[in-house]
Amino acid sequence: MSAQFQELIAKNQTRLNGRRKFTNTIMLTVTGLFTVLALIPLFWIIGYVFYKGGSNLSISFFTQLPRPMGMEGGGVLHAIEGTIVLSILSSIFAIPPGVMAAFYASRHPNTPLGIVLRFSTDVLAGVPSIVIGLFVYIIMVMPMGHYSGLAGGVAMGILMLPTIIRTTEEMLKLVPGTLREGSLALGAPEWKTSLSVVFPAALNGIVTGFLLAISRAAGETAPLLFTALGNERYDIGTIIKNGIAQKQSILMIVERIVDQPVDSLPLTLWKYAQQPYPERVQQSWTVALVLMIVVLSVNILARLWVESRRRSLQG
């Protein structure tokens, strides 16, 4: 090989290396820029919701029912109460089966049932929420003949199930195997080990899983559109007061609370945002603020909790 030829190769090599380094720098910078780009909407939305919604925030917003258009004031008490009722109902429907299924999935991950279970959890997580709304409309609203908070609770519960199962399963798996084995070695049967050793050890994480699931479901609108429907006159205080005045049993009062159309914060936001009145649109920003504060703070708290939990368990 002639010296000239070698020189040529070396020169080419340097040029090639230069280009490779250039591409490297450019592409790595681009990934960083994409990260920044994706976070812009996050801060934009949060900032704007606080700015727009904050200006209208007052105590009466939380304590009053909506007033007819043209009158000053009025709040979204009905939606706040409705959101709470729906969250409680959906937890009742989703938590027991979710936790049980998670126990099964974490104990028997490789049995046919376990595999199918995890698969259907994944599939359920992918079902659009509006389709779940249709499903609950068919199985509950049609037979009952009217929209109700109960149906809304079921729809939200179905929506929460996959999240609950996944987080619970993950938390159960984090519990050290030695704890389980110790309990079993002491002669405790499987169910007792699960309920009084493994479950308490994982409880913190499981609770945060519920919180995440609820905060997600509480922000959903689509499954409530034709299950809970919405109800501007919803007021639990009045229902209870009337119930006591008429000497109804607690069961009757509960039935009256859940068996009628119920409103929720996202549902109210959606309705207000579409109205032509500027006051309503302004109120929808405030609803958005309340909703964001609830959802994001629950979300952040839950994540902080999970993280500290994971560290203490793995540490």
Added chain:
Amino acid sequence: VALLHHGWDIVMKKQIETLPEGHWRKRLDETLRHGDVPWNIILIAASIVLMILVVAIGIMLWNQSADSRKMFGWAFLMPTSDASWDPVNGHFQAWPFIYGTLLTSLAALVLAVPISVGIAVFMSELCPDWLRLPLNWLVELLAAIPSVVYGLWGIFIFLPTVVAPVGNFLFETVGSLPVVGALFKGPIPESGVSRLGAAFILTIMIVPTITAITRDVLLSIPNSQREASLALGATQWESIWQVLLPYGISGILGAVILGLGRALGETMAVTMVIGNSIEGSISLLRPGYTMASIIANEFAEAVDQLHSTALIEVGLALFFMTLILNIIARFLVWRVASRTPAEARV
């Protein structure tokens, strides 16, 4: 009380122990005292309920859409250029909504995939350790913002300030090209309400989904792969582009399909920004409808039996679309997870 309980146990046990072998009470006691059989039955029952739920959604939608399926057959879903959605005369064709759903979702995917993969690469390969967790959280917060809030921000802020100018720009530059031009035929409404707006909002909403899974896939790749390619003299980008991304490609594909599934089913934000109009145009820059948004808008007000069954059939189609996508995606993600032994992960 505990002592009493204990005593009762002993009494019962003594009584039962005196019984002959194979007596039904003895066998029952063996089963129940242990308690694992009922416990397992409960667990299995809960698991089966969950499985039935998925199947039941399909069956219920199928049954309830019978009228519409019988009346319109496959033509309901087939592409046509003059589809009609006419509750007054009882004639329904879902193609405009299917088209709207597919167009907005695919457009969102085209935008979201490079961004998400970029973020995932940044998070898993480049960023310093202290930044990883906060970044992770921020991206997940993006997923936690309720869909209606996206919609509200979309109509009043994002659409007029960003989408409308971008739409006009696209109309002026790409809109006159021969074939692609039809997709960018404007003008975009001044408020920005259009399929393009929906696609942008969807992009923001599916980026967290794709990013999270892609990041997990990248993190699950054994370190030996990185070290080997770097040792051969590859730059960091070459190692990412030529080694890591091909290694995790099926997982990333799974993430993309999951993102697509989410985009197809997204309802509220899209309904708020897409303009909800049934017009013949196929352009991205014009208002439209999606499958989810027609259900959200019309189902509660559908008094006519045929109208509501037609909407349920739209829901059924949507369910099957997301079902198939999810099955494919899960399969791909699982394949990556099972190929990589747990010990090799970082």
